[in-house]
Amino acid sequence: MTSQAVFQFQTAQENIHPLPQMEQVTQLEAKQVNVFYGSKHAVKDIHLSLYKNSVTAFIGPSGCGKSTFLRCLNRMNDTIPSAKVTGEIMIDGINMNQSELNATQIRRHIGMVFQKPNPFMKSIFENIAFAPRLYGASKAECKQLVEESLQKVGLWDEVKDRLHHSALELSGGQQQRLCIARAIAMKPSIILLDEPTSALDPISTSKIEQLILELKKDFTIAIVTHNMQQAARISDYTAFFYMGDLIEFNHTNQLFHQPSQQATIDYLTGRFG
Amino acid sequence: MEQVTNLPNKKLEETSLAEELRSPAKKLIRIEQRGRIYTLLSAWILIITLFSLLFFITSKGIMPFIHGEITLQNFFSTHWGPTSAEPGGPFFGSINFILGSLMVTLLSALISAPLGIGAAIFMTEISPKFGRKILQPAIEILVGIPSVVYGFIGLTLIVPFIRNTTGSIGFSLLAGVIVLSVMILPTIVSMSVDTIQSIPQSLREGSYALGATRWQTISRLLVRTSLPGLMTGVILGMARAFGEALAVQMVIGNSPNLPFQLMKPISTLTSVITLNMGNTVQGTPYNSVLWSMALILLLMTLFFILLIRLMTQRGKQG
Ligand SMILES: Nc1ncnc2c1ncn2[C@@H]1O[C@H](COP(=O)(O)OP(=O)(O)OP(=O)(O)O)[C@@H](O)[C@H]1O
Numbered sequence: 001m002t003s004q005a006v007f008q009f010q011t012a013q014e015n016i017h018p019l020p021q022m023e024q025v026t027q028l029e030a031k032q033v034n035v036f037y038g039s040k041h042a043v044k045d046i047h048l049s050l051y052k053n054s055v056t057a058f059i060g061p062s063g064c065g066k067s068t069f070l071r072c073l074n075r076m077n078d079t080i081p082s083a084k085v086t087g088e089i090m091i092d093g094i095n096m097n098q099s100e101l102n103a104t105q106i107r108r109h110i111g112m113v114f115q116k117p118n119p120f121m122k123s124i125f126e127n128i129a130f131a132p133r134l135y136g137a138s139k140a141e142c143k144q145l146v147e148e149s150l151q152k153v154g155l156w157d158e159v160k161d162r163l164h165h166s167a168l169e170l171s172g173g174q175q176q177r178l179c180i181a182r183a184i185a186m187k188p189s190i191i192l193l194d195e196p197t198s199a200l201d202p203i204s205t206s207k208i209e210q211l212i213l214e215l216k217k218d219f220t221i222a223i224v225t226h227n228m229q230q231a232a233r234i235s236d237y238t239a240f241f242y243m244g245d246l247i248e249f250n251h252t253n254q255l256f257h258q259p260s261q262q263a264t265i266d267y268l269t270g271r272f273g
Numbered sequence: 274m275e276q277v278t279n280l281p282n283k284k285l286e287e288t289s290l291a292e293e294l295r296s297p298a299k300k301l302i303r304i305e306q307r308g309r310i311y312t313l314l315s316a317w318i319l320i321i322t323l324f325s326l327l328f329f330i331t332s333k334g335i336m337p338f339i340h341g342e343i344t345l346q347n348f349f350s351t352h353w354g355p356t357s358a359e360p361g362g363p364f365f366g367s368i369n370f371i372l373g374s375l376m377v378t379l380l381s382a383l384i385s386a387p388l389g390i391g392a393a394i395f396m397t398e399i400s401p402k403f404g405r406k407i408l409q410p411a412i413e414i415l416v417g418i419p420s421v422v423y424g425f426i427g428l429t430l431i432v433p434f435i436r437n438t439t440g441s442i443g444f445s446l447l448a449g450v451i452v453l454s455v456m457i458l459p460t461i462v463s464m465s466v467d468t469i470q471s472i473p474q475s476l477r478e479g480s481y482a483l484g485a486t487r488w489q490t491i492s493r494l495l496v497r498t499s500l501p502g503l504m505t506g507v508i509l510g511m512a513r514a515f516g517e518a519l520a521v522q523m524v525i526g527n528s529p530n531l532p533f534q535l536m537k538p539i540s541t542l543t544s545v546i547t548l549n550m551g552n553t554v555q556g557t558p559y560n561s562v563l564w565s566m567a568l569i570l571l572l573m574t575l576f577f578i579l580l581i582r583l584m585t586q587r588g589k590q591g
């Protein structure tokens with residue numbers, strides 16, 4: 001990359017924000033978010049909003065900071081001692097990126113699903129009842145939530161006869177849907193997904209994509225993906241990250257068909273090496 | 274080391290690829306065979322040693338009963354008087370010692386297990402930095418201290434302390450339990466640390482992402498996930514406590530009492546064996562009964578190993 005290109009990116013920072021359509025409500029707004037791992041500046045001055053009941057895709061080459069930024073949105077970077085997150089992340093009129101606010105409380109509103117399915121070594125039922133139990137749900141409530149969540153992710157018919165079997169017996173795709181069900185059972189308002197289909201086969205992937213479109217009726221969703229077609233298929237907004245910068249953020253349609261930045265064009269046409 | 278001497282270069286050029294591949298294959302097979310012979314030999318030496326030991330102890334241990342020198346009734350009684358000249362004597366009742374061994378083991382595990390697991394959680398989850406830099410080396414040093422030193426410390430500090438605070442003689446079940454608790458603590462801690470550390474970070478993150486606090490994550494997920502490993506640590510510690518002779522013998526007083534009073538001096542299987550083996554003549558019932566006790570120790574150890582096996586198997590099943 002030439003130094004001139006760098007200059008272009010930086011000057012373009014101000015006008016990369018899409019104008020939300022009239023009916024869209026901002027659910028979460030990140031302002032000037034920076035992340036440092038020790039002295040490494042991994043995420044630089046990100047300004048980005050998630051809109052209610054929409055899907056926002058984060059794309060960009062490996063190592064550009066997508067996961068790191070996503071993990072800011074539920075304070076998951078707190079668990080990494082060397083990580084330092086600055087800036088404001090506004091949700092419901094409050095900046096949640098303040099160390100005096102309880103991260104656990106925040107995470108109860110913002111669910112997360114990871115790249116590799118991470119079911120607990122418990123039964124299918126116990127995996128989903130995990131969060132409700134933490135919040136003091138009764139046995140009957142748990143039972144209902146388990147069924148409801150499994151229904152939502154389309155896993156109910158597949159597992160209803162073996163709810164008390166180990167979750168590790170499920171296939172990779174089923175495990176990932178279980179992890180999504182587990183997050184839903186928490187009744188969050190936002191769900192963050194970090195490459196949820198990268199370890200899955202095409203059929204499981206398309207099931208999860210359909211699921212995401214379904215879930216967007218109830219939740220606000222942010223998803224990191226390396227699959228450009230996936231971003232185009234399921235997202236309403238797309239954010240393109242490059243080397244820690246947010247290069248371009250726009251309606252998915254617009255970003256894919258009329259990208260305004262040279263780097264975006266290069267990335268979309270596969271001209272990156 | 275290996276040289277292909279049977280194939281001069283010239284011939285090598287002429288041979289087909291198939292043959293070329295065939296001749297070094299012979300060499301590979303030879304290497305393979307040597308490796309197999311070496312490992313097989315090691316395994317057999319181990320197996321033979323093990324089984325002859327087992328056979329030796331078992332035969333020695335059941336001999337007095339077969340020969341009718343000691344009756345089972347005599348052995349499993351509470352009356353110990355191996356040199357007694359009273360009518361009906363000598364008495365080889367060992368039940369007090371068996372119970373004594375079990376008692377010190379159970380009580381010390383009861384103290385060390387919660388302490389050790391708690392410390393392990395602190396070292397891995399709460400303060401890994403401090404844990405790795407200070408506690409880990411401390412634990413390693415604790416493991417390295419020979420048991421005679423533990424016994425010596427118990428003798429100099431714990432026995433007088435018990436004597437002064439309770440007015441008893443100080444040598445007691447309690448003193449043995451305290452010394453053993455300290456001795457098996459490092460075993461439990463290091464096993465627990467290993468298992469807790471081996472839980473993938475993704476599980477912790479999964480739990481945090483569901484809104485669990487750190488303590489909820491520990492108590493509902495990490496402890497349950499690592500339970501088989503934690504139990505294995507505890508059982509290993511118990512096996513060590515059960516088999517420990519020297520340190521225990523130095524502080525428990527060695528009186529053949531039933532081990533149900535903390536302040537009273539008692540005996541264990543190991544302490545009776547070490548104290549008496551020098552005073553007995555081979556072939557006498559007094560000597561033989563010590564072998565029977567050794568057999569009981571062996572059987573108990575096998576039992577502990579079996580338990581560990583079951584635990585680890587359950588762990589694998591998830
Ligand atoms: N725990 C960590 N400690 C130090 N540096 C880290 C850590 N995690 C990530 N980084 C660095 O931060 C940068 C951004 O990483 P991040 O995982 O956010 O990338 P990404 O865009 O998600 O990449 P990928 O598409 O490969 O998942 C990378 O350069 C990475 O090396």
Ligand SMILES: [Mg+2]
Nearest residue numbers: 066067068194
């Ligand atoms: Mg990533």
